[in-house]
Amino acid sequence: MAVSLRDVAVRAGVSVRTVSNVANGFAHVAPETRRRVQGAIDELGYRPNSAARQLRRGRTETISLVVPEIGSPYFAELASLTVRIAEERGWTVHIDQTDGHADRERQMISGPVGRSVDGVICSPWAVGPEELSRLSAGPLVLLGERAAAGRLDHVAIDNVAASRAATEHLVATGRRHIAAVGVQPHLHNETARLRLEGYRAALSAAGLPVPEDLVVPVTTLHRPDGAAAMARLLDGPHPVDAVFCFTDELALGALRTLSERGYRVPEDVALVGFDDIEDGRFARPSLTTIAPDKAQIARLALDCLADRIADPARPDRDLVAGYRLLVRESTTGDLP
Amino acid sequence: MAVSLRDVAVRAGVSVRTVSNVANGFAHVAPETRRRVQGAIDELGYRPNSAARQLRRGRTETISLVVPEIGSPYFAELASLTVRIAEERGWTVHIDQTDGHADRERQMISGPVGRSVDGVICSPWAVGPEELSRLSAGPLVLLGERAAAGRLDHVAIDNVAASRAATEHLVATGRRHIAAVGVQPHLHNETARLRLEGYRAALSAAGLPVPEDLVVPVTTLHRPDGAAAMARLLDGPHPVDAVFCFTDELALGALRTLSERGYRVPEDVALVGFDDIEDGRFARPSLTTIAPDKAQIARLALDCLADRIADPARPDRDLVAGYRLLVRESTTGDLP
C-alpha cells in the first residue's frame, strides 16, 4: 500500500541504502544516481515512514504542549505562538488538553515523554509541583508554576511584581477600595497565590487595609466566574471602587455584571485584568491589563526544553519572561 | 535507557512475547504469570514504545486537525471539542496550524497522512477544493468547504439557510439598510460565498435592494477587520441600520467602532454575528449570533473520518450539522 524505500530502490535499480541517502540529502551520491532515484521517489510518491524513522533514530522531533484548555483565549494564543516558533526549529507540537483534570494531567506528563514525544511543555493546573517532578519521566518544562524542590525547568513572568504593578496603578488613579478576584483555594495554583501576594504588597505599601471580603475566590477563571464574583462584591458589605482580576476573562465577566447593574467603568469601578487577550483590547471600555510577553514565554520554554533534551543532567533553571502594564479605558476612562 | 519488553522479560523470567501478551491484556495468560509479569512491568516502569508499535501495527491511532489558527476563538473551541470527543474514542489529536498559508495547508494535507497520522480533518482556508482533493494522500474530511468534484467527505452547517435566518431576523426587527461584512474576494472561501448568498436571498425575499457598497470585503476575519469595515460603512454614502457579520469576531470589532463613535446598539445599528464564541455572550450588548452546533460538527467529522479510514473506497458524504439563531441584546436591545 504505502511506498517504502524498497519499492523506490527496485524502481531505480539501486540499493535501499542509496535511496535512503538520496532521501536524506547525503553528500556522496553521484549526480546521475541522485537524479534517477529522485525521479523514482517522485513518481512513486514516496514519503518516509515516520514510525520507522523514529524507531531507528530514537527521536521524534515532536514535543507535547499540555494546557488546561485550548478553548481559553490565553492558552489558545500561547499555543498558537508555540506551534509557530517550534516549527521554525523543525519541531512538531502536539497539543494536549487536560480540562483541568488531575488524572489527565498526570497521564500527559508521565505518559508520552520519551515515547511518542521528545519532551513536554506543561502548564499545570490541578497537580502540585512536588508530584509533578516525581511523575516526570523525561524532559519537562513547566509554565507558570515553580517546582517545589527546584527540580524542574520553569518559565514564568514575575507574577508578584506584575500584580503589584497592576494594583499600584489602581492606587495611583486614586482608588481606595480595591478588590481582588481569582484566588483558587481548592487548587494547587501557585500563580494565583503569587498574584495575591503582589496585590497585598501594593496595598500594604500604600497603607491601605485588605478586608478579607474583598478577596474573592473563584472556581474557574472564566467569564461567568468573574461575573458571579463581581455580583458578590457589589452585594457585599464593603464599598468597592476598583477590582484587580487575575485573568482578563474574569475581568470581562466582571465588566458585564457592572454594566448590567448600571455601574460606569471606570468612573464608579475601575478594572484591571491579566493576560492581554484580544477580547480585552476590543471590549468597551477596553481593558487595562498586564500583558505577559507570550512570544517570549514560548521561545524561552522551547529553548529550555531543547537544552534539557540535549543534556538531561544539566542543572534546572527558572527563566523569567517580561510583561507590560497596558493602561486602557477600564482604568483611565478616556472614552472618545 | 528506556525500558523495553526484553528488559521486563528478563526480570520476570518469561519470554518477550508473554510480556507483550500481558501488556496487551491477552486472555490466555496464567494468573500467576500475569501477576509476576505485571509486577516486573510496574517495578521497571515499562511503557510501550509507540514508534515500534505503530511500525508493527501500521496504525497510529492519531489524527491531525488542520485549522488556520488555534488562536481564533471559534477554532479554539472547535479544537477543544474535537480533542475531547476523539479521546473518548481512543484517538489522539494532533493540532496543526496553517496561519492561512496555502503552502502550509498543502503540506499538512499531503504530508502526514498515512505516515504519522491515520487521517486528517481540515478546515481549509487558502487552497481551493479541487486542489485539495488532488493533494489528499489518505483519509481526509473537510470542514466548511465543499469539495468541488464531490470527491471528499465534508461536514458543515447549511450556511445559506443560517445566513438567511440571520438576515431575516434583522428584517423582522424592522431594519431596512442591512450591510454584510466578511466576503473575502482574494481567497477560495466558499463559506463566505454561501453566507453572502443567504444574505442576498433574505433581502430579495423581503423586497429590499442590495447596494454593492453595503457588502464589505475583509482581509481576515478578526476584530480589527470588523472595526475597519464598520468605519467604512459609517463613512460611506448609504445609511446603515443593521450589519450582518460573517463571524462574531468581525461583529465584535464592528461593535467597538460603533461604540467609539457614539452609536447605540441596537437602537441605531443592530448587529448579528456568526459562530457563537464566548466573547459574544459576554459583550455589552451581548451579540445575536448564529450558533453552529460545534460539538455535532466535531462528532460528525470524527465519525466520518473513522468510516473513511475503515473503508477508503466508500462513497463520499456531505454531512450537515445543525445551527441555531441566538437572539441577544445586539438586535433586540432589551438591556436591563
Added chain:
DNA sequence: GCCCTATTTTGCAACGTTGCAATGCTACGA
C-alpha cells in the same frame, strides 16, 4: 498409562528505517 484437546508459552520473522563498516570503483601521481 495413553491419547486427545485446551490452555499457556514461546521462537521466528517482519514492519521501514538508518548506523556502521566494508566493498567496489575511479582517478591521480609516482
Added chain:
DNA sequence: TCGTAGCATTGCAACGTTGCAAAATAGGGC
C-alpha cells in the same frame, strides 16, 4: 604499471513491537 586516496555504493544488523504458528504444558476421559 601499480599503489593509494577518495568517492560512490552496498549488505548487514538493529531499533521494539506484534502476527503467526509451533511447541510445551496441563487437563480430562478411556
